[in-house]
Amino acid sequence: MAEILTGAPVSEAMIRSLIPRAEKLRIGGVTPRLAIIRLGEVGSQLAYQHSAQRMMARIGAEAECFVLAESCPKAELLALVEEINRRRDIQGCMILRPLPSPLDEQAVCAALVPEKDVDGVTPASLGAVFTGRSVGYPPCTAQACIELLEHYGIGLTGKHVVLIGRSLVVGRPLSMLLQARDATVTLCHSRSRDLPGLCQRADILVAAAGSPGLIGKEHLSPGQTVIDVGINTVRGRLCGDVRFDEAEAIVQRISPVPGGVGAVTTAVLAKHLIDAAEKTALPG
Numbered sequence: 042m043a044e045i046l047t048g049a050p051v052s053e054a055m056i057r058s059l060i061p062r063a064e065k066l067r068i069g070g071v072t073p074r075l076a077i078i079r080l081g082e083v084g085s086q087l088a089y090q091h092s093a094q095r096m097m098a099r100i101g102a103e104a105e106c107f108v109l110a111e112s113c114p115k116a117e118l119l120a121l122v123e124e125i126n127r128r129r130d131i132q133g134c135m136i137l138r139p140l141p142s143p144l145d146e147q148a149v150c151a152a153l154v155p156e157k158d159v160d161g162v163t164p165a166s167l168g169a170v171f172t173g174r175s176v177g178y179p180p181c182t183a184q185a186c187i188e189l190l191e192h193y194g195i196g197l198t199g200k201h202v203v204l205i206g207r208s209l210v211v212g213r214p215l216s217m218l219l220q221a222r223d224a225t226v227t228l229c230h231s232r233s234r235d236l237p238g239l240c241q242r243a244d245i246l247v248a249a250a251g252s253p254g255l256i257g258k259e260h261l262s263p264g265q266t267v268i269d270v271g272i273n274t275v276r277g278r279l280c281g282d283v284r285f286d287e288a289e290a291i292v293q294r295i296s297p298v299p300g301g302v303g304a305v306t307t308a309v310l311a312k313h314l315i316d317a318a319e320k321t322a323l324p325g
């Protein structure tokens with residue numbers, strides 16, 4: 042049976058290291074504060090907002106939620122982002138997405154200053170992931186996969202990582218973070234030929250397709266580590282992209298859904314907020 046790579050010990054270790062950093066900031070007169078922008082009442086976004094608020098409370102940071110109407114004009118949203126850019130008491134901002142159409146999500150994300158882009162959505166943050174510069178922050182889910190692998194001592198140097206999904210939220214930035222750690226990365230997508238054959242050759246397989254049960258025994262080999270990023274709802278139940286029962290019987294290690302990568306994502310958000318607050322408290 043495979044070792045189960047649960048996210049809770051990873052996020053707990055991160056929280057333990059963030060609490061004294063947040064306290065030191067508060068003693069120095071800087072209360073770490075995250076702005077959360079939400080449009081409308083989408084259930085999954087409300088759930089993520091609440092989980093981010095709980096995480097901020099745990100580390101001793103504050104979360105300030107700005108709620109706008111689903112039909113809010115672009116100018117009103119941009120004015121809010123500008124206000125957050127200006128406010129010295131807010132060091133990080135998360136814009137809950139997807140934004141309702143016809144809002145131009147790219148333009149809204151680009152309006153945020155990279156110093157406060159703790160969720161890795163601005164062109165500057167994404168560019169930095171690709172160029173290796175330290176501007177902004179990588180997308181939290183991509184970084185959460187790295188945190189999970191590092192916590193469980195799974196080395197990346199020289200490993201062949203097969204990554205399924207090429208979105209700007211997970212797949213593409215994660216491919217860069219992995220290459221920066223000397224992994225050899227194969228990035229797959231919906232047009233990739235022979236996905237089972239490609240997956241079988243992986244040392245580490247990361248599934249981020251958003252397709253429930255896409256990966257099963259025909260994709261897997263003994264000795265592999267499988268990271269399931271997918272979050273899908275099937276008949277009211279959360280599941281990943283990997284058929285867990287089939288995979289658990291074959292591979293060496295696997296992260297579950299729920300309770301795997303998703304459990305680490307808000308801890309990464311908190312870490313980015315503390316990093317950002319420390320940069321404002323100790324400029325340069």
Ligand code: NAP
Nearest residue numbers: 182206207208211230231249250251270271272302303306
């Ligand atoms: P996305 O933007 O829809 O991208 C999905 C990617 O998977 C695309 O590149 C797509 O290929 C590829 N793909 C889809 N079906 C495929 C198939 N049958 N075979 C091979 N490739 C396939 O999704 P996303 O935003 O990256 O999210 C991916 C999953 O991660 C979702 O389940 C989402 O809920 C989950 N997620 C989890 C967290 C977390 O905290 N754990 C955070 C964010 C997202 P094409 O490019 O060719 O279309």
